[in-house]
Amino acid sequence: MEEKKSQAYQLIFTIFLVLAFLTLVEYLVSQYLDSMILLLLIAFLKAGLIVNYFMHVYRLWREESH
Amino acid sequence: MRQLRILFSLGIVWALIGQAAGAAAGLFLVRAIRAAANLPPSAEAELVIAAMFSVFGSLLFSGVLTDWLKWCVGIETPLRHGDPDGLPAWTRYFSVDYNHKVIGIQYGVTSIIVLLVGGILAIIFRLELSWPGEQFLTPESYNTIFSAHGIIMIASILLGVGAMVNYLVPMMIGASDMAFPRLNAFSYWIAIPSAILIMAGMVIGDGWETGWVGYPPLSTIDGSPLGTQLFILGFYFNGFSSIAGAINLLVTVMIMRAKGMSLWRMPIFVWAAIATSLIQFTATQTVGAAQLMVTTQRVLKLGFFDPTFSNGLGWPAGDPILYQHLFWFYSHPVVYVFVLPGLGIISELLPVYSRKPLFGYKWVALSSLGIALVGFLVWAHHMFTSGMADVLRIPFMLATLLVAIPTGVKFFSWVGTIWGGKVTFETPMLFVLGAISVFLIGGLTGPILGTIPTDLHLHDSYWVVGHFHATMFGGFVFPFFAAIYYWYPKITGHMYNERLGKIHFWLMTPGFWLMSLGQMQVGIWGMRRRIYDYDPALGIEFTHALITLSALIIGWSVLIMIYNLITSSRTERVAAINPWGSRSPEWQVPSPLPEFNYYRPFEVVGEPYDYGVPGSVYVRDVPAAGD
Amino acid sequence: MSAAATHHDQAHDHADEHGHAHVPTYLETLRANRLGLWLFCISEVFLFVALIVVRFALWGNTRPELDQALGLATTSVLLISSYFMVRAEVAIAHGDRDKFLNSLLVTFVLGVLFLVGVVGFEWGLFGITFGDHELLKPTDGAFGAVFFGMTGIHALHVVSGLFLILMVYINGRRGGYSTERHWGVEACAIYWHYVDVVWVFFYPILYLIGTPVH
């Protein structure tokens, strides 16, 4: 139980770090590369991470037991 | 005294009071703020805020929000159901009620009332058009009245669709209600203030002149009547109703079907309802965005659609054509919202009256989805003359012609179903056959408009008017009336008057053919749409008089139906359990249905439309033991 | 799908003169609620995509000059708030009540900060300018219209999200949620993340893509 709990906290924090990193990358891309495709790809990646790990979209088809 | 108490227990009374109070509050607020900030009074800003507050006030006072507001502060509320305490049973039809059948009736009755309002407007401007020259309408009031007619009829259709979907779907799939009963009530109760806003637009602020499409620059230009704004906002808030209702329906069908009712064993109308909802809950958002943009442009001078902006620095200006794209991205698909439920009704009723299985069930089911999906790819066929990139014209033309395929599937299925059947001609069946004949006219005139070379000549002519009246009558009005007659015994427990029903049909159908073909003829001969006058030299005076005459006939025939519906529940015989010999679950039990639809849950054990197939069963009660 | 839903463990049915009603279990209701909320999210996608399309139609490959530091700051603030929101949800799901409430509060504060950044500074409500460029005005043609339109619609969603968070916080303090039953928290979280996802697209589309026009 305790272990599961700290795992859950860890997971969301890791995802958060990845998102923050990607945001920074976005900013740098716009300053140095100016590639629209890349920027949109990163945006989709970020959105995907949030939808999956923060919004738990999978709960729609996979019920988890409490 | 008691009458007064009853009157003030009615949600509808409170909704109206709330709307007035909200409008007053909004008006006062804007005046006060602008006075405090030393700004000159702005009628536009006052109107917008007052309209928004009026919708909220209506919702608040009617009581649809009460449960949710209580939830906000952590109070749990059980779902109220059954007849109201200490009040006559009929009052629940005029108040917030959560039962899907009550809400369905509320939608239906409101739809017919709104239909009458729209119809009266039509008669008014048809009389104006009976002769060339200016009769009794000024050009401006003509514009207001035809615009209002269009959008009010659309409101009526959306309400009618809500009526059919709400009343029929839970009953057909064996659910005791919709998935979210409170949201369901909300969908209905927000449609009321929206409709009132639209109608208020005709009176307050000098009407509007844009037609139902509300294109800028006419809708945004300085000095355009304030009524435009009310129409836009009414349109906008009505969208909430569509979206909430559609989401509710989709969830209901996804999780509340009876045991054994797989997707391929649902009544065909449910498929139509799904396709309709898929369109409603997505496309409505884009037209909502467009209406918001128009509003911000009018009130806050945001230049979305204003091409005249220039500050000498090369900054981009707005684009009025953009509105047309956003608008038609919704408004083409929405024509399928109007017709898909009706086409579903046709497929639902034909097998019953032909005593034969529905021809190609799966194809019909998929054609609804197909129409809904392809319908998203054709919107620019309304803009062939507006100016768009040349490369887009041909693809939009081809996509438009593609719609004919799934539509054709439906026609073939209908013909295949009737073919060799033992057809009987009760009123609902007559209306179904009338629907097919009329929709055929609409369907055949569509591809001619979808083809660019012909559309360039026919665009904005009366031909278009003929086309879309035929599609909407054939796809909605006729099937809606068929559905009303067909389920009338289920709703009231009594039969309707068959003789009056037949008279209604035999007045309305030839009347409509005449009107529709007349509109197309004057269109080809040079009559433009949306104008109060025409040149007698065109030689279309006689046909115009005929169109007006047939409009009057149609109007009278609808009044006959309303009379029939009102009186029959008292004067006609009690309906048999299954007067039509239907296989659908709701007809296997006595009418009217109880609060929760069924006394015993049923399960699906066979195919829905195996009429005339010996030994085939569709539904049976779930065995009592072993649950 | 349907059979599974109607014949769930504790589902009980009740029948009286009103007919037979299936009284859904908590899990069934939860399932319906989730579906409904996600459909709502999908519906709103069409609103935001419409706005994005408008942006590309009108701006093309240009954009107004906006303050990059401010854009990055507001974006980060919203992202951090999203993190605290999911932290709150994980906390309530594992019974950490204090952590739940505190995280929620942080989310709220960050949300307000985001609004201050966008509406206060970017919209020029405070009249403060950074750098050498002037603030964008709503009436500045397509630049003004699209920028204020998109941030405005988004801000409306932020405000309604803040309202939800506040409600969940108040109910949470009263002990309205348990480890097993906290749909309110979950719904609020999904909505808040959704608002963040929208900004994930709006940020590059408004601030980063295209060449700035002076």
Ligand code: HEM
């Ligand atoms: C067979 C498939 C159909 C085709 C190919 C088709 C094609 C078209 C085209 C090209 C126009 C634009 C004409 C113009 O303004 O120049 C049009 C107008 C219209 N159609 Fe259809 N249509 C079809 C079916 C329908 C259906 C099923 C409806 C349902 C109600 C419908 C309702 C309308 C309406 C309301 C308009 C007029 C909109 C306006 O300008 O106010 N159509 N149709």
Ligand SMILES: [Cu+2]
């Ligand atoms: Cu169309």
